[in-house]
Amino acid sequence: MKRIVLLIGFCLIFTSQADAQSFLNKLGKSIKETVENTVERNVVEKTEEVTEKALDVKANKKNGESTDDEESENESQDNSVQNTKQEPQQKLSSTSRYDFVPGDQILYFEDFSQDAIGDFPALWTSNGSGEIKTVNIAPGNWFHLNGEDAVYCYMEEIDFPENFIVEFDIIPDEEFGYGIQFTLYQEREGDPKELNNDLYPGQAGLHLVLRNERWESKGYKDGEDWIEGSASKNPVIREKLNHVILWIQKRRVRVYHQNEKVMDMPTNIYPGVKFNRIRFSGWDRHSEPFISNIKITTASPDTRSKLITEGKLVTYGITFDVNKSDVKPESYGTLKSIADVLKENGSVTVKIIGHTDSDGDDNMNLDLSKRRAESVKNELINIFGIDAARLETDGAGETKPIAPNDTPANKAQNRRVEFIKTN
Template structure:
């Protein structure tokens, strides 16, 4: 089990602690509504991606291990999502993306945040081993994983962060590495920075992929009682299969805790797909995926008579399937509250 050293610095006080749980209370859960997603699936190699804005440096779509990635070609290249509004991050949001780490000494990435006036309000610097969060007044928090140069394994890492009004949490491959309860900065937009140094060794490319930005919502129980349902895009499945991927453990656990704490709740678990592919296959796949979620919750201890499974395929879209963001919202699992039976 991976261990995380977490060090938070607030003023002159510091706190160090060890955390050994990959999932559970500290698990990352994606926001309820995707507002930006780009997997570069429809982009052409050698061109700048259509959903991004180049702030500085040089970048282009490249092919790596058979898939499209965004290559940050020179040192301190900065890119930003191409959004309609200048200030698009809500009060509660999540950001996720993969970044390639092939050399701890060569690679460093940054996520910079900006306020309503476009001024830089915070910067997270990270390299897969160390994570440093800075605000306008200097360093706010530092953290590290157990990964060292001696035991370094090259490959993709998954960065995820969640922000809710003032609380900022940073996750590396599903494990929390930073927790700042009061980050007193305005975060309204962001940029990603990276690049290949001029003296870089071979295989020191700076690549990112699978960027998702989502708006957070009200706590699950409040949403259920207010709306009678909730929807999540965070339960991930293997491609064209009903097997739940390991990174979905956080949201599965969150739903289990909801049902454990509120034993009167019963749900119809309903699977939905986007419009890609065959209609009949999508229908069958959505049913199988809903059944997989029911089994996962039952294995945790939820009584099977509190859950039913239903697949709708692509018949009930909530967004336009003509865009990647729309497809991401349509690939979802909904939990519809059922009336309690006596």
């Protein structure tokens, strides 16, 4: 650059002003090109230098060596850790046990299959309107709770034990903001009502409110304050099929949705309450959901005793969609309990047998039952690591019913999976 400046000065001394100006214009272009070329050359040289250094580092690492820069950096990091004495940070995480396992006795089942499309279901009553319909996103019949501010009561009493499980499918409508309320309650002595539209029916009960952003529970009893709880985990989703599970153990209330426990209230029910009624309430809810597949079972069976001591386990906790063999996600708890027993008793082998109800073609039911048993086997192998040699499968279709195939509840008893100990 110094040489260029001297050259300009020399030319200015020996030329006229006009000539000098012409010379400067030409020279300016030359200087610009020279500077650009110089910069480009420096960049190329620097790039080559960096590339060569990177290749050397890679070669040294391959040979198990370290570079001076790496050693310096490592030493600096070591000193920093030594000086600050900080433990490496860990991201907070948590785990929870999916402990839901359905019982081995069906107390109540309703899928509205015996009700005609367009009718109000025969065993229910309401102070509003309702209608049996089909939907495009799920099979079967669905009870559309489409009455404004209406309640929907099952007209018969149910003999609930202290420990039981309620399951149902719900498809919330687009306006499902305030949700729907499911209520278990004990009728007031001497005042039975097949239709009870009280805000707090009976002498005691439990409200479970399903909203699009959270869950709410409220235990109540005459003359007592409410026992309230709420949770926002995994709320029901509008215009989707949601499978809701409510597990009652004396005073304890657990709610499951999307294969996770979303609520666990240890004292959500007043002591001594004996439930015997169920209802859904849309009072002040502004929602019109669809309901189906309501199932009430006893609490979970003693899997170890049933399978190991008695040699046979009948389960309703492994479920499938209509006419399909894929195991549904909510079957996880039951499968895990069976897998645990098999792991604890390593010499035990079992036969898995699928059963169906009598609806549909006999041969198709037989094939379906076999495919379902095979699906259960694959789940135990692939998810829980059970040795395939310990499991065999078979299907009986509709040939071995344990109840008449005359009502939805009896048909539900015949749709089952059995585990038979074979050694």
